[in-house]
Amino acid sequence: MIKIAIYGKGGIGKSTTTSNLSAAFSLMGYRVLQVGCDPKADSTKNLAGYQIPSVLDQLRKKDNDITKEDIVFPGYGKTFCVEAGGPTPGIGCAGRGIITAFEKMEELGVYETYQPDIVLYDVLGDVVCGGFAMPIRQGYADYVFIVTSGEAMALYAASNIAYAINQFGTRNYAKLGGMILNERNVENEYEITEKAAQEMGSSIIACIPRNGVVQKAEAETKTVIEAFPDSEMSQSYEHLAKKILEVCNG
Amino acid sequence: MYLPPYAPDYSGVCSALFELSGIVVIHDAGGCTGNYTGYDEPRWYGSESAVFCSGLREMDAVLGLDNELMEKIKIVCNERKSPTNFIAILGSPVPMLIGSDMKGIASELEKQIHIPCFGLDTNGFHIYHKGIAMAEKAIAERFVKQPKTKKERGINILGMTPIDFSLNENSEDLKKLLLKWGYDIISCFSMGASLKNIAEAAQAKINLVVSQGGMQLAQWMEKKYHIPYVAGIAMGKHGEICLQKTLEKALEHQKSYIIGKYEYKKDTFEKNTASNFDLPKRILFLGEQVQGISWRAAYREKHEHDYIQIGCIFGRDDELAEYGDIPLFDESDVIKLFLSEKYDVVIADPLFEELIPNEKREHTKFVKFPHIAVSSKIYWDSVPRFIEEKFESYK
Numbered sequence: 001m002i003k004i005a006i007y008g009k010g011g012i013g014k015s016t017t018t019s020n021l022s023a024a025f026s027l028m029g030y031r032v033l034q035v036g037c038d039p040k041a042d043s044t045k046n047l048a049g050y051q052i053p054s055v056l057d058q059l060r061k062k063d064n065d066i067t068k069e070d071i072v073f074p075g076y077g078k079t080f081c082v083e084a085g086g087p088t089p090g091i092g093c094a095g096r097g098i099i100t101a102f103e104k105m106e107e108l109g110v111y112e113t114y115q116p117d118i119v120l121y122d123v124l125g126d127v128v129c130g131g132f133a134m135p136i137r138q139g140y141a142d143y144v145f146i147v148t149s150g151e152a153m154a155l156y157a158a159s160n161i162a163y164a165i166n167q168f169g170t171r172n173y174a175k176l177g178g179m180i181l182n183e184r185n186v187e188n189e190y191e192i193t194e195k196a197a198q199e200m201g202s203s204i205i206a207c208i209p210r211n212g213v214v215q216k217a218e219a220e221t222k223t224v225i226e227a228f229p230d231s232e233m234s235q236s237y238e239h240l241a242k243k244i245l246e247v248c249n250g
Numbered sequence: 251m252y253l254p255p256y257a258p259d260y261s262g263v264c265s266a267l268f269e270l271s272g273i274v275v276i277h278d279a280g281g282c283t284g285n286y287t288g289y290d291e292p293r294w295y296g297s298e299s300a301v302f303c304s305g306l307r308e309m310d311a312v313l314g315l316d317n318e319l320m321e322k323i324k325i326v327c328n329e330r331k332s333p334t335n336f337i338a339i340l341g342s343p344v345p346m347l348i349g350s351d352m353k354g355i356a357s358e359l360e361k362q363i364h365i366p367c368f369g370l371d372t373n374g375f376h377i378y379h380k381g382i383a384m385a386e387k388a389i390a391e392r393f394v395k396q397p398k399t400k401k402e403r404g405i406n407i408l409g410m411t412p413i414d415f416s417l418n419e420n421s422e423d424l425k426k427l428l429l430k431w432g433y434d435i436i437s438c439f440s441m442g443a444s445l446k447n448i449a450e451a452a453q454a455k456i457n458l459v460v461s462q463g464g465m466q467l468a469q470w471m472e473k474k475y476h477i478p479y480v481a482g483i484a485m486g487k488h489g490e491i492c493l494q495k496t497l498e499k500a501l502e503h504q505k506s507y508i509i510g511k512y513e514y515k516k517d518t519f520e521k522n523t524a525s526n527f528d529l530p531k532r533i534l535f536l537g538e539q540v541q542g543i544s545w546r547a548a549y550r551e552k553h554e555h556d557y558i559q560i561g562c563i564f565g566r567d568d569e570l571a572e573y574g575d576i577p578l579f580d581e582s583d584v585i586k587l588f589l590s591e592k593y594d595v596v597i598a599d600p601l602f603e604e605l606i607p608n609e610k611r612e613h614t615k616f617v618k619f620p621h622i623a624v625s626s627k628i629y630w631d632s633v634p635r636f637i638e639e640k641f642e643s644y645k
Contacts, residue, residue: 129348130314130351137354138353170361171351171357173354
């Protein structure tokens with residue numbers, strides 16, 4: 001089982017990238033589990049075709065008495081979807097919510113039952129507290145990839161995430177696999193991002209061009225791979241999937 | 251509110267590690283450590299066991315100052331005169347809420363000081379036996395060695411702490427019985443064994459689980475070392491007969507057994523519990539599950555007919571339970587049970603007596619059976635010698 005965490009600033013395109021990666025891995029013949037780790041709980045919307053109930057929603061609704069089937073939902077191809085979810089906005093603790101969702105998944109034996117070849121955690125990277133750092137820790141993910149653009153705020157968030165990973169360096173946790181440049185057509189974007197990546201001890205492993213086909217697919221609540229399988233964007237995501245596997249397989 | 255909180259998971263860990271010459275650090279502001287040392291540990295006063303509070307403060311939590319915790323532990327290590335076998339770092343409610351990485355901190359510390367370190371995710375919200383289970387498994391995973399040979403009648407005791415057995419003669423009584431039956435006690439988790447004994451634990455042919463806290467280690471050792479287990483203790487003369495038979499059967503067939511377990515079916519249960527049932531008595535044992543099932547086994551060995559139900563106040567382990575044994579998560583569940591059901595006899599910690607509604611007290615005999623996880627020091631000197639021969643189940 002290969003376990004991958006995708007981090008990045010809110011709104012940078014993590015969920016779009018992760019869902020398309022899940023779909024691409026599925027096309028390559030892998031069983032994939034995608035776990036959304038964002039209180040918005042919309043990471044898997046385009047993969048499942050609808051917004052699935054989150055683990056925390058179900059815990060709230062069913063008073064902690066839930067089964068695997070309450071939290072794992074089938075998605076496109078051989079993919080399975082889980083959303084950690086979050087507390088009611090304005091109260092509670094979103095980071096702790098991620099930890100609770102992870103503990104519940106382990107307790108219910110989600111990994112053993114669904115036996116994914118690849119697990120993808122899609123994690124909000126603006127706040128790297130104990131909860132949002134959970135996928136980096138204790139064997140949840142083997143590699144972390146950061147989605148960024150050449151914009152300052154995206155690179156700042158990327159730098160924080162890289163710092164958290166380095167903090168855990170002595171604990172044998174997840175390694176930083178590389179940067180995924182989700183292009184925003186910033187001037188000299190590749191050079192700016194690559195320089196920043198190098199300062200973080202990393203590099204860009206692939207670029208995702210800006211393309212309107214992504215919005216068209218999202219309008220259909222689908223991934224690009226599902227909605228426009230022959231498009232150039234689909235090829236970009238498939239290329240990214242291969243690059244990620246190359247990194248993970250050494 | 252009638253009951254104090256039950257002994258929590260960190261108390262279970264501390265109790266299980268108490269005698270093994272390690273350093274135990276509870277990462278808390280002081281209340282959790284004080285709860286353990288003041289209320290859950292009858293051995294504390296006068297002992298030399300190294301249980302410390304990390305002195306967690308607001309800014310430590312807000313800023314996640316793991317390094318300061320590690321530095322404090324290093325100071326304790328350096329100043330300690332006796333050798334330190336291991337260091338266990340335990341969580342409490344605040345580290346749990348902020349997601350402190352106890353295992354990661356321990357792993358980092360071990361690299362720096364070269365002493366075995368464990369991080370245990372206790373949080374104060376779970377019951378003590380989860381802590382016993384965590385601690386015993388962590389110790390076994392680290393120190394038990396692959397056996398070169400097996401001892402024919404080698405046995406380990408799993409899950410034994412003063413929280414369930416008190417400091418009276420119960421633990422020694424049980425060990426004497428095993429010796430009388432010709433068993434060779436290799437190690438006792440976690441009263442009266444050294445790490446050297448524990449290292450040899452996999453030489454056993456059988457494990458004896460004496461509390462809910464010992465179940466996890468028993469299952470792990472069965473999987474890893476193919477050692478079957480018996481869950482049960484000998485409560486009184488008839489309990490002795492029961493336990494001896496069960497152990498011999500398990501040893502001979504190399505198969506695990508739960509003492510006295512009936513494979514009740516739903517219809518049998520409903521027949522037995524119907525309002526017009528013709529059984530002589532209806533008895534409720536409220537307490538630790540292995541004690542409950544052992545008491546029931548001893549009772550059946552002698553009387554056979556009465557219907558005995560176990561109220562699992564520390565959570566129900568389904569492997570130990572029979573159909574009809576009920577999980578009771580808090581005192582409101584116990585009150586609801588007393589309101590809806592009628593029992594002739596209730597056996598429980600004295601603090602439960604107040605929960606029986608007034609109108610039912612006259613018809614219910616209450617048998618006091620103190621448990622340290624419930625009533626702490628109030629009754630810890632009154633825990634009965636339940637292993638010895640003259641202890642009898644109620645009739």
